[in-house]
Amino acid sequence: xxxxxxxxxxxxxxxxxxxxxxxxxxxxxxxxxxxxxxxxxxxxxxxxxxxxxxxxxxxxxxxxxxxxxxxxxxxxxxxxxxxxxxxxxxxxxxxxxxxxxxxxxxxxxxxxxxxxxxxxxxxxxxxxxxxxxxxxxxxxxxxxxxxxxxxxxxxxxxxxxxxxxxxxxxxxxxxxxxxxxxxxxxxxxxxxxxxxxxxxxxxxxxxxxxxxxxxxxxxxxxxxxxxxxxxxxxxxxxxxxxxxxxxxxxxxxxxxxxxxxxxxxxxxxxxxxxxxxxxxxxxxxxxxxxxxxxxxxxxxxxxxxxxxxxxxxxxxxxxxxxxxxxxxxxxxxxxxxxxxxxxxxxxxxxxxxxxxxxxxxxxxxxxxxxxxxxxxxxxxxxxxxxxxxxxxxxxxxxxxxxxxxxxxxxxxxxxxxxxxxxxxxxxxxxxxxxxxxxxxxxxxxxxxxxxxxxxxxxxxxxxxxxxxxxxxxxxxxxxxxxxxxxxxxxxxxxxxxxxxxxxxxxxxxxxxxxxxxxxxxxxxxxxxxxxxxxxxxxxxxxxxxxxxxxxxxxxxxxxxxxxxxxxxxxxxxxxxxxxxxxxxxxxxxxxxxxxxxxxxxxxxxxxxxxxxxxxxxxxxxxxxxxxxxxxxxxxxxxxxxxxxxxxx
Numbered sequence: 001x002x003x004x005x006x007x008x009x010x011x012x013x014x015x016x017x018x019x020x021x022x023x024x025x026x027x028x029x030x031x032x033x034x035x036x037x038x039x040x041x042x043x044x045x046x047x048x049x050x051x052x053x054x055x056x057x058x059x060x061x062x063x064x065x066x067x068x069x070x071x072x073x074x075x076x077x078x079x080x081x082x083x084x085x086x087x088x089x090x091x092x093x094x095x096x097x098x099x100x101x102x103x104x105x106x107x108x109x110x111x112x113x114x115x116x117x118x119x120x121x122x123x124x125x126x127x128x129x130x131x132x133x134x135x136x137x138x139x140x141x142x143x144x145x146x147x148x149x150x151x152x153x154x155x156x157x158x159x160x161x162x163x164x165x166x167x168x169x170x171x172x173x174x175x176x177x178x179x180x181x182x183x184x185x186x187x188x189x190x191x192x193x194x195x196x197x198x199x200x201x202x203x204x205x206x207x208x209x210x211x212x213x214x215x216x217x218x219x220x221x222x223x224x225x226x227x228x229x230x231x232x233x234x235x236x237x238x239x240x241x242x243x244x245x246x247x248x249x250x251x252x253x254x255x256x257x258x259x260x261x262x263x264x265x266x267x268x269x270x271x272x273x274x275x276x277x278x279x280x281x282x283x284x285x286x287x288x289x290x291x292x293x294x295x296x297x298x299x300x301x302x303x304x305x306x307x308x309x310x311x312x313x314x315x316x317x318x319x320x321x322x323x324x325x326x327x328x329x330x331x332x333x334x335x336x337x338x339x340x341x342x343x344x345x346x347x348x349x350x351x352x353x354x355x356x357x358x359x360x361x362x363x364x365x366x367x368x369x370x371x372x373x374x375x376x377x378x379x380x381x382x383x384x385x386x387x388x389x390x391x392x393x394x395x396x397x398x399x400x401x402x403x404x405x406x407x408x409x410x411x412x413x414x415x416x417x418x419x420x421x422x423x424x425x426x427x428x429x430x431x432x433x434x435x436x437x438x439x440x441x442x443x444x445x446x447x448x449x450x451x452x453x454x455x456x457x458x459x460x461x462x463x464x465x466x467x468x469x470x471x472x473x474x475x476x477x478x479x480x481x482x483x484x485x486x487x488x489x490x491x492x493x494x495x496x497x498x499x500x501x502x503x504x505x506x507x508x509x510x511x512x513x514x515x516x517x518x519x520x521x522x523x524x525x526x527x528x529x530x531x532x533x534x535x536x537x538x539x540x541x542x543x544x545x546x547x548x549x550x551x552x553x554x555x556x557x558x559x560x561x562x563x564x565x566x567x568x569x570x571x572x573x574x575x576x577x578x579x580x581x582x583x584x585x586x587x588x589x590x591x592x593x594x595x596x597x598x599x600x601x602x603x604x605x606x607x608x609x610x611x612x613x614x615x616x617x618x619x620x621x622x623x624x625x626x627x628x629x630x631x632x633x634x635x636x637x638x639x640x641x642x643x644x645x646x647x648x
Contacts (some may be wrong), residue, residue: 034083035073036062061133068132076131092131094124104203113166120162127152149194150176150185175261191226198222217243219252233331238338249285249294256281274314274323278305282324304369322355327368413609420620424638427617428497434488435614441481446590448474453583478557485550504534507544511537531629542596549589556582 039057062068067076074080076092095102105111105124113121128134128144135142143152150173156162158173176182176195184192198214205212213222220240224231234240234253242250256272263270271281283302291297305311305324313321327343334341342351348364356363427435448470451460463470492498514537517530535543559566559578566575601611606623613619621638628634 032072032074038083057132065132065134066136067134094131101202104201108200108202108204109206110204118166120156120166122156126156144196146190146194147185147188149196150182153195172260175259179258179260179262180264181262193226197225216248216252217246219254223253230331237329237331237333238335239333249291251285255284272325274319274325277323277325278302278311278314298369301369308368310368320355326355327351409609416609417612420622422612422616422618422620423641424619424621424624424634425617426613426619426624429617430491430495430497431501432614432617434484434491437480437484439614441477441484442589442593444477445474445481446586448477449586450590475561478554478561481550482554485554505540505543507537507540511540532627532631534628534631534634536628538596538600542592542600545589545592549585552581552585553589556585 036057036059039055040059042056076096077089079090093102110121110123114123125131129142135145137144137146139145140147142148154173154177157168158170160170163170177186181193185194200213205215207214207216209215210217212218220231220234220243235244239250239252243252258271263273265272265274267273268275270276279302285291286297286301287299287303289299292299301324306315310322314323329342332340332342334344336343336345338344339346341347345364349359349361352359352364447459447462450457451463451470452467452474454460465473492502510533514530514532517526517528518537520526521529556578559575560582563575601607601614602609604611606626611619621635624631624638625635
């Protein structure tokens with residue numbers, strides 16, 4: 001009897017279960033069909049509340065998607081029981097089925113950004129696409145297919161309007177596109193690294209997070225997923241060993257190759273190319289004193305390499321001259337004390353023999369990185385003493401030659417100056433003093449100004465002073481220049497000679513004809529040499545350019561000097577403009593003096609070795625008539641004065 005009752009209960013439960021399963025199955029099928037009967041309508045673009053959420057679902061794409069082939073609509077939209085959907089359906093949570101992935105995402109960079117208020121941070125839909133059209137990663141049309149990952153990530157990380165305010169730049173994405181990885185993926189390579197290979201998929205972490213695959217100590221492992229052999233070599237090297245000991249200053253893959261803009265070593269712009277290796281890559285660590293102070297590793301490796309034949313030849317464009325990697329290795333760099341090191345004494349014959357066939361032990365016994373002032377080995381001591389001897393020899397010999405030739409030049413220059421009677425007064429004493437102050441202050445300004453802009457130039461080496469002293473000297477010279485300019489303006493207005501000078505300096509129509517006549521004469525198109533007035537067109541142009549330069553350099557110089565005061569009533573870009581004008585006007589003025597004025601007063605064959613007017617203010621009557629024959633008034637006055645002096 002009991003058995004009979006038990007069997008009845010079992011049959012009843014089986015019947016109810018079958019009925020429920022049949023009903024549920026029928027409900028799911030009907031739900032999907034009923035949903036698509038409305039949502040497959042392309043005109044349906046907004047919901048009943050007028051929001052911008054698209055309600056259109058392509059039946060064809062949904063059925064072809066991963067979800068459509070497994071689930072019915074009601075499996076995800078479980079709160080929808082009838083039509084119309086009131087209240088509005090709740091947002092579907094991917095975590096219902098993908099709890100592990102959601103947990104990783106919640107711990108990642110994107111989820112944290114959303115929690116901090118960044119509404120533009122990526123969600124599941126941004127990367128995987130619409131849940132109604134979701135495709136497997138193996139599908140070439142999937143947004144998360146290997147070949148499409150850069151484009152998917154770039155939809156946000158390549159758009160400035162998306163990244164603005166996030167603290168992230170679009171440059172990494174742009175750099176990746178130009179890298180060997182980006183170019184390989186674009187060319188169809190299915191093995192080249194994409195964003196997710198390095199950063200991860202759902203649990204994308206910051207580079208400062210120790211669990212992140214791009215955390216410095218994890219980088220070799222991350223790169224090693226593709227470059228396993230290189231990783232093994234690197235971890236056995238001195239750099240890898242230091243990293244394994246927890247030394248955060250040891251370089252990893254990205255320190256040498258770059259992060260996103262990784263280029264081939266044969267690309268001249270690559271950080272690991274032969275042209276860039278010493279100065280750009282290895283020199284970042286091995287040139288300064290940081291490693292010396294911390295670990296006792298010698299510095300100045302770039303300087304001493306660049307001073308050697310290898311460095312000089314490389315700088316000169318040689319593509320075969322040895323660089324750092326040629327001797328020390330690439331990823332398998334080991335200290336010279338290691339028997340496996342390419343620079344171990346026992347291995348130098350082989351290492352040097354790669355470029356120097358037949359190299360012997362004696363050939364390899366010399367040092368490459370010779371720092372003469374500091375090195376203490378026998379070869380370096382000899383070089384140091386030879387250097388000292390020849391510096392004294394060069395200084396004494398060349399100095400004696402210069403003194404000898406200067407004495408001869410001085411005697412001949414004075415003799416040439418006195419060969420003709422110099423009776424024409426070109427500059428009076430007042431004008432000569434003004435010119436001398438102008439010359440000295442301008443020269444000091446040029447040297448001290450360009451010494452700041454080009455600290456490695458001879459301008460800076462000439463000074464041998466501290467930056468503060470340089471700045472003070474520059475400002476004092478500027479004040480002197482402005483002072484002599486102000487005095488000159490007063491001189492022009494108050495002195496007879498000044499008023500006459502200003503009158504003679506004014507441009508005239510004749511100057512235009514003088515330019516034409518000068519070109520015709522020196523091109524051989526005319527036999528008549530032009531005759532100029534007291535000041536020819538070139539001197540007028542130079543004088544007016546000087547006046548203009550005083551105003552421009554004075555105004556911009558004062559603005560830079562008192563930039564804090566300027567900032568009280570003007571935006572900072574005014575200072576930027578003043579800086580640009582001050583620099584380029586200085587370049588223009590300096591070149592004009594060297595090219596134009598120095599030719600007129602030094603290199604012109606008629607006046608060489610110099611026009612002595614700056615010294616005593618006088619010119620010979622012959623030279624003045626040849627250059628300024630139209631100034632008959634000055635010529636007549638000079639002749640008259642000379643005649644009176646003879647009579648006396």
